[in-house]
Amino acid sequence: MAEKLKIGALISGGGTNLQAIIDACEAGEINAEMAFVGSDHPGVKGLDRAAKHGIPSFVMEYGPILKNPEDYPAAPGLDLDDVISKQHLFYGEGALERAELYCAVRAVAEAQLLKEMDKFEYDVLVLAGFMRIFTPYIIDKINKGHDLPRIMNIHPALLPAFPGVDGYGDTFAYGCKVGGCTVHFVDYGEDSGPIIGQKAYTIDPGDTEADIRKKGLELEWRLYPECIGLYADGRLSLAKRGRRTVVEVSR
Numbered sequence: 001m002a003e004k005l006k007i008g009a010l011i012s013g014g015g016t017n018l019q020a021i022i023d024a025c026e027a028g029e030i031n032a033e034m035a036f037v038g039s040d041h042p043g044v045k046g047l048d049r050a051a052k053h054g055i056p057s058f059v060m061e062y063g064p065i066l067k068n069p070e071d072y073p074a075a076p077g078l079d080l081d082d083v084i085s086k087q088h089l090f091y092g093e094g095a096l097e098r099a100e101l102y103c104a105v106r107a108v109a110e111a112q113l114l115k116e117m118d119k120f121e122y123d124v125l126v127l128a129g130f131m132r133i134f135t136p137y138i139i140d141k142i143n144k145g146h147d148l149p150r151i152m153n154i155h156p157a158l159l160p161a162f163p164g165v166d167g168y169g170d171t172f173a174y175g176c177k178v179g180g181c182t183v184h185f186v187d188y189g190e191d192s193g194p195i196i197g198q199k200a201y202t203i204d205p206g207d208t209e210a211d212i213r214k215k216g217l218e219l220e221w222r223l224y225p226e227c228i229g230l231y232a233d234g235r236l237s238l239a240k241r242g243r244r245t246v247v248e249v250s251r
């Protein structure tokens with residue numbers, strides 16, 4: 001069997017997706033193992049889950065860095081013009097100025113995060129309820145020299161519908177009759193990267209937002225390990241379809 005895929009995971013909270021991934025690794029359902037867990041908040045339950053399974057972890061708080069970026073080392077190799085020209089996070093009037101402010105400060109935090117992650121060897125980075133948006137600075141650093149993107153995210157909606165922080169809330173508020181979750185590669189926009197896998201659930205009459213969340217999360221716990229398994233088995237590739245880059249899954 002090929003060598004196990006080494007997974008780095010970033011979390012911000014409870015880590016139920018992290019748990020599903022750990023369990024799939026330990027059960028041998030996917031040819032992968034955990035390399036580290038990083039959190040941008042101390043004391044979250046996901047860190048306890050890592051400890052319980054003997055997985056090394058670290059905390060890298062964004063908060064203090066975003067407040068006083070000048071107190072931290074500059075981001076090595078940062079080409080701010082390049083980062084701003086690539087990002088798809090800001091549009092419209094004043095986009096350039098807003099992007100510049102955002103990316104310059106985030107890159108300082110991302111450099112610290114990279115420093116922590118670089119202490120470990122990892123093949124793929126999975127964002128599992130990590131509530132931060134990456135700039136092209138860190139994305140390029142992680143993907144450089146690799147054919148496939150190396151950062152995956154799980155989103156609680158059927159993308160491209162409802163990107164952003166509250167996929168289940170948005171699905172409910174819109175009155176959708178079907179909802180779902182999506183695993184995608186991370187690109188330079190918000191929840192906009194090539195889709196690796198999706199699962200859908202039916203929204204029944206009378207379902208509350210809490211019902212939707214429960215149905216969705218249960219699917220997330222199956223979807224994320226499945227998608228990581230496809231990556232581990234070398235079944236994913238990128239292809240051009242019109243102007244979009246899409247993921248193709250081989251049989």
Ligand code: GRF
Pocket residue numbers: 011012013014015016017018128129130154155156217220
């Ligand atoms: C999930 O719904 C995920 O899709 C979203 O944040 C939530 C994280 O849950 N990005 P958990 O921390 O994995 O329990």
